[in-house]
Amino acid sequence: MMKVQVKARNRAFGFDTGVGESVLYSGLRTGVALPYECATGTCGTCKAKLIEGELDDQWPEAPGRKYLKSDQGEFLMCQCAAKTDLSIEIGNFVSEATPGAVIPAKFTGIVGGSRMLTPDVKAFTVELDRSTEFDAGQFVAVRFPGIGGYRGYSMVNFERRTQTLEFVVKKLPGGGVSEWLFDNEPTGVELEIFGPLGSATFYPGMGKNVLCIAGGSGIAGMMSIFSRGCQENYFADHQGYLFFGVRTANDAFYLDELAAFKAKHPENLHITVALSTEAVTDEVKAAFPGLEFDTGFVHEVAARKMKDHYDNIVAYLAGPPPAVDAAIRTLVLEARLSADSIRYDKFS
Amino acid sequence: MSLTRLCRIEDVPKDGMQSFETESGEKVLVLSSGDEYFAYQAICPHQEVELCEGFYDGCVLTCHQHLWQWDVKTGAPMGLAETGLEFYELKIEGDEIFIGSSSALDVASLFEGVSSETRDALSKLARVESYDEGSTIYQVGDAVQDLYVLESGRVEFQLGRDDRVSPAGFILRKGEVFGWAALLSDQPMRIARATCKEASSVLALNGREVLEALSKDPSAGYRVMTSLVHLVTRYLASSGAK
Numbered sequence: 001m002m003k004v005q006v007k008a009r010n011r012a013f014g015f016d017t018g019v020g021e022s023v024l025y026s027g028l029r030t031g032v033a034l035p036y037e038c039a040t041g042t043c044g045t046c047k048a049k050l051i052e053g054e055l056d057d058q059w060p061e062a063p064g065r066k067y068l069k070s071d072q073g074e075f076l077m078c079q080c081a082a083k084t085d086l087s088i089e090i091g092n093f094v095s096e097a098t099p100g101a102v103i104p105a106k107f108t109g110i111v112g113g114s115r116m117l118t119p120d121v122k123a124f125t126v127e128l129d130r131s132t133e134f135d136a137g138q139f140v141a142v143r144f145p146g147i148g149g150y151r152g153y154s155m156v157n158f159e160r161r162t163q164t165l166e167f168v169v170k171k172l173p174g175g176g177v178s179e180w181l182f183d184n185e186p187t188g189v190e191l192e193i194f195g196p197l198g199s200a201t202f203y204p205g206m207g208k209n210v211l212c213i214a215g216g217s218g219i220a221g222m223m224s225i226f227s228r229g230c231q232e233n234y235f236a237d238h239q240g241y242l243f244f245g246v247r248t249a250n251d252a253f254y255l256d257e258l259a260a261f262k263a264k265h266p267e268n269l270h271i272t273v274a275l276s277t278e279a280v281t282d283e284v285k286a287a288f289p290g291l292e293f294d295t296g297f298v299h300e301v302a303a304r305k306m307k308d309h310y311d312n313i314v315a316y317l318a319g320p321p322p323a324v325d326a327a328i329r330t331l332v333l334e335a336r337l338s339a340d341s342i343r344y345d346k347f348s
Numbered sequence: 349m350s351l352t353r354l355c356r357i358e359d360v361p362k363d364g365m366q367s368f369e370t371e372s373g374e375k376v377l378v379l380s381s382g383d384e385y386f387a388y389q390a391i392c393p394h395q396e397v398e399l400c401e402g403f404y405d406g407c408v409l410t411c412h413q414h415l416w417q418w419d420v421k422t423g424a425p426m427g428l429a430e431t432g433l434e435f436y437e438l439k440i441e442g443d444e445i446f447i448g449s450s451s452a453l454d455v456a457s458l459f460e461g462v463s464s465e466t467r468d469a470l471s472k473l474a475r476v477e478s479y480d481e482g483s484t485i486y487q488v489g490d491a492v493q494d495l496y497v498l499e500s501g502r503v504e505f506q507l508g509r510d511d512r513v514s515p516a517g518f519i520l521r522k523g524e525v526f527g528w529a530a531l532l533s534d535q536p537m538r539i540a541r542a543t544c545k546e547a548s549s550v551l552a553l554n555g556r557e558v559l560e561a562l563s564k565d566p567s568a569g570y571r572v573m574t575s576l577v578h579l580v581t582r583y584l585a586s587s588g589a590k
Contacts, residue, residue: 010583012515045395067395091520093430093582325412332403332410339415339427346413 002082006032007051008094017082020056022150023048024077025141025194028104031097035090037346039078039141039197040152044068045346046077053086059149079149102133107193109142111186112164117253120171121217122181123156126191131163136202136228137221137316139345140165140195147176150194152347154221154318158228165193168253170217200316200343204232208314208341209239213302213327215319219244219254225316226261226269235265241306245274245298245323249284255291262290274301299327303334310335317344351439351446354378358443360385363406367398376436376447379420381406386420387436387447393521394430409433424460432457434522452499452551455523458575462568469561474551485542485550486527492538494552495530498522501548505540516540530555531576 004023006013017026024046027034036046041059044067051073059079068074077088097103107128114124126142134140136158141150157166172178202210202225210229212222222242229235240261246252252273262269272292273280280293294301298319315337317327324344331337352370355378360366365379367390375390377399392399392411403410408426410417416429423433434455437448453459453471462470476499479485485496488509496503498519503526505516519526526542529535530553562569 007515008517009519010517012517089518328412328415329403332415333405339410339417342415 003085004082005085005087006034006048006090006094007088008090008092010093010095013094017086020058020081022058022078023055023080023082023086023088025104025106027077028097028197029106029194031103033095033097034077035092035094036078036197038064038152039194040150040347041076041079043346044076047074048077049073049089049091050075051087051089053088054083055080055086056083062149102135102196104195104197105132107132107140107195109165109191109193111189111191113187114181114185117168118251120182121168121251121253122171123166123168123253124181124186126165126167126193128163128165128193131161132196133161134196136224137200137343138196138198138224139221140193140197142167143192144177144180145190147180150192151177152197152345154198154218154224155196156220156223158224158231168217168220198345200318200345202228202314202316204228204234206314207238209309209312210241211302211306211310211313211315212240212242213245213298213315213317213319214243215245215298215323216251218317218319218323221318222316223254223257226258230261230264235268238268239309240265240269241302241309242269242271243274243298243302243305244272245276245301245319247277248275249273249278249280249293255288259288259290266290270305272301272305274298297326298323299330302327303330306335310337313337314341314343317342321347351448354387354445354447356443357385357440357445360445363404365400365404365409367400370447378438378445379404379409381420384421385438385440385445386423387438387445388418388423389434392416393433422460423455425457431521432460432523450522452497452523456497456525457523458497458525458528458572458579460575461571463565466561466565466568469564470553470558473553473557473561475553477550477552479544479548479550481544481547483544485544486538487541488538490538492527492529492535493554493556494527495525495555495558496527496542497551497553498524498526499549499551501544501550502546503548503550504543504545506543507540513541518545525579528576528579531559531572 001016004017013032015027015030037043041062042064044064057080062079064076109126109128112125112127139152139154143150153167155165169178171182214222258271262271274294276297279295317324355368360378360380367377377388377390379386394416397413402412409420417426418433423435425432434450436450439446502520504518506513507516
């Protein structure tokens with residue numbers, strides 16, 4: 001065990017860290033709310049400055065390093081482990097975790113089973129070594145054996161306390177984990193998991209109408225949000241709008257599950273599948289009478305259909321970074337939503 | 349005020365923005381809003397992102413990274429933003445835009461929304477003090493007189509005495525206020541030590557004189573006290589003290 005001393009703008013913290021353990025994860029699991037968003041090396045939010053000690057950078061090519069001033073000792077807490085006791089500095093306010101929040105922890109998980117949802121989208125479940133709580137909209141960092149660092153995956157399911165997590169992955173050419181997942185049968189494989197993470201969360205207590213805009217596998221967290229909303233009868237007196245963007249009808253998945261949400265609250269749920277490169281066929285339309293289909297990029301379709309429905313809205317965004325950026329731009333500039341009613345975790 | 353030429357009016361799109369670099373390497377963002385032009389720091393005070401990559405609708409500037417927002421007419425923070433933007437005096441001569449230098453007092457969130465007359469009165473009270481690296485601005489137990497606004501540099505705080513001190517954070521942003529006990533009547537002694545970790549320049553204002561100036565402008569006094577409560581609770585919530 002080594003010690004990490006953190007000097008933040010408002011105060012100091014200390015915590016222990018293990019060999020090879022990310023500085024970020026060791027702080028988070030001891031209840032120090034260190035700054036982060038992706039927790040997996042891409043967003044740069046967890047940057048800190050090394051004052052004293054030696055680091056082991058486990059992913060020197062991490063894309064998030066482009067936000068760093070390396071000549072001034074800056075590093076990504078999510079990717080670096082301590083080789084000696086550390087003294088580091090964070091240019092932000094840091095607090096202890098809010099009372100009642102679920103403190104993230106390390107888990108071991110076994111892949112329970114997987115199924116193909118489309119030719120390039122796969123869903124899989126993971127059985128954790130013990131149960132955990134998480135909030136709808138959160139994700140965990142997952143490390144597959146022999147394939148580098150952690151990747152972030154949002155939970156698709158929602159149960160207050162559970163040992164089973166459900167994920168969805170899209171095949172990315174050249175993506176180490178996704179290629180491995182598609183080329184192999186992952187059932188029975190043991191994974192390292194850290195979480196739950198992320199602040200783009202939904203609580204029934206917030207009393208707002210819900211707008212979800214998701215591209216591709218970004219639908220995962222939205223499924224969790226709609227599951228919780230439906231389980232707790234939230235949509236009996238709140239509106240829920242969901243826009244799911246894919247290229248073609250063949251790329252769409254979870255349509256049965258989305259139709260089941262709609263069937264529970266036909267008046268108040270409005271679910272649209274946006275196809276970016278084709279118009280929907282009558283056949284697909286007939287198969288899912290509860291769902292609406294539209295053509296265009298998901299943020300454009302959402303902008304068109306949401307006009308005059310932005311009252312008392314909180315918006316959740318997820319998907320490929322360009323899609324999320326376009327949706328943010330639309331919500332800020334056209335819908336004039338206040339920034340604190342737009343929730344997403346940055347993955348770029 | 350000495351003026352620096354920055355750009356031509358036509359370089360800034362109508363109701364748009366453009367960033368420029370001065371000869372001394374300072375990055376300045378110029379925004380057009382109706383018939384007016386405004387100049388601010390070009391880098392987001394949150395995480396050093398270029399603000400001109402963000403969104404601007406002619407009134408509100410949004411950083412695209414974490415959606416901090418500012419009112420372009422005043423530089424005041426809106427929504428999620430925790431601090432205002434550093435503001436430059438801007439003058440138009442012919443078809444060219446010139447900027448002056450900005451004062452830490454204008455940037456300080458403590459004095460946000462205060463009328464320009466009262467701000468001028470406060471400016472007159474401010475003394476510029478320079479400290480070398482390693483020097484102490486105040487010690488635990490020192491009598492409280494002045495309130496400080498950081499101009500440049502870096503100031504760190506420690507609580508406690510002798511070998512039982514614990515770090516209580518640091519400030520480095522222009523316009524950040526510390527030593528605010530000077531505005532409280534029942535706080536005669538410093539409870540933290542303020543040390544300069546770099547050569548630093550601060551504006552020092554006598555607390556009693558500030559209160560006197562504010563008593564002549566009750567609405568300004570109310571705003572400053574509201575901001576002070578925000579400032580103090582933010583540190584209390586995190587058990588540091590400045």
